[in-house]
Amino acid sequence: MSYIDVSDLSFGYTDDSLLFSNITLSFNLGEQVAIIGQNGSGKTTFVKLLNGMLKPQKGRISISGESTSDKSIADIATKIGFVFQNPNQMLFTNTVEKELALSLFRLNIGKKEKDLRIDEMLNFFDLEHYRNTHPRNLSRGEKQKLALATVLIQEPQAIILDEPFSGIDFKQRENLAKYIQILSEEGKLIILITHNIDSILENCSRVIALTEGQITYDLPINDFLMDKTSLSKIGLLPTNYLKMLYKLRNIGLPREIYRKKDLIEYFKQTLKL
Ligand SMILES: Nc1ncnc2c1ncn2[C@@H]1O[C@H](COP(=O)(O)OP(=O)(O)OP(=O)(O)O)[C@@H](O)[C@H]1O
Numbered sequence: 001m002s003y004i005d006v007s008d009l010s011f012g013y014t015d016d017s018l019l020f021s022n023i024t025l026s027f028n029l030g031e032q033v034a035i036i037g038q039n040g041s042g043k044t045t046f047v048k049l050l051n052g053m054l055k056p057q058k059g060r061i062s063i064s065g066e067s068t069s070d071k072s073i074a075d076i077a078t079k080i081g082f083v084f085q086n087p088n089q090m091l092f093t094n095t096v097e098k099e100l101a102l103s104l105f106r107l108n109i110g111k112k113e114k115d116l117r118i119d120e121m122l123n124f125f126d127l128e129h130y131r132n133t134h135p136r137n138l139s140r141g142e143k144q145k146l147a148l149a150t151v152l153i154q155e156p157q158a159i160i161l162d163e164p165f166s167g168i169d170f171k172q173r174e175n176l177a178k179y180i181q182i183l184s185e186e187g188k189l190i191i192l193i194t195h196n197i198d199s200i201l202e203n204c205s206r207v208i209a210l211t212e213g214q215i216t217y218d219l220p221i222n223d224f225l226m227d228k229t230s231l232s233k234i235g236l237l238p239t240n241y242l243k244m245l246y247k248l249r250n251i252g253l254p255r256e257i258y259r260k261k262d263l264i265e266y267f268k269q270t271l272k273l
């Protein structure tokens with residue numbers, strides 16, 4: 001049994017045309033999974049099925065062996081946290097602190113534990129000095145962090161992030177990647193929807209590619225990188241970083257080196273810097 005099991009899932013926004021037909025796949029704790037595909041290929045729809053915002057026409061989704069069909073979205077949110085594409089869709093109250101408290105509202109935990117978790121999140125995301133600020137007045141990157149905090153505070157074992165790297169600057173992107181890394185090291189399941197292919201190399205161990213609701217492939221990151229046509233198969237272009245990696249592989253770069261920091265380390269050693 002995996003943490004999330006999807007079996008024989010079919011879904012369409014209208015009854016006469018299905019977007020997904022008979023999809024079966026599983027997600028394990030500790031994995032970092034990228035879901036990639038062109039605009040409209042079904043990435044967001046798929047994860048909305050996982051978190052109960054949409055209900056399948058056919059098939060079963062279970063978390064730790066328990067079917068989600070009779071569970072509410074709020075129940076599922078304590079098991080699979082979901083960070084929306086647009087953080088504004090997730091923020092409802094008039095202070096950062098209240099926003100975090102709202103996420104804990106339904107959980108059966110005492111005030112002391114709630115206060116502790118709020119403090120922890122403010123500290124973890126470096127938002128302490130914004131405790132009484134209106135979320136509307138936060139920058140885009142800060143809103144993104146707050147949205148992530150409202151999810152993590154519920155301590156779900158799986159976290160889905162839909163396009164977390166869009167609209168934030170390089171520094172915030174690095175920070176977010178760092179948080180994702182910490183969560184992975186804690187053994188959580190991370191599902192990352194992204195158009196940022198380079199970020200997959202840094203953060204993911206498995207890549208699922210969608211084309212018009214079909215799974216074109218579902219591969220460990222190494223196999224994804226072995227095939228130079230991985231991206232063109234789903235109508236995407238390789239990034240400059242990937243092109244460079246392919247060229248370096250042709251002249252002997254070991255296959256296990258593809259992350260930026262490993263590449264830098266490799267060159268430091270080979271060039272004796
Ligand atoms: N609420 C809806 N009602 C009807 N059709 C929808 C709805 N939401 C999405 N679709 C359609 O379902 C398909 C998949 O959309 P989805 O948003 O899942 O794609 P995506 O891969 O997340 O795209 P993007 O990269 O642009 O975010 C598209 O053809 C889209 O037009």
Ligand SMILES: [Mg+2]
Pocket residue numbers: 043044045085162
């Ligand atoms: Mg989407």
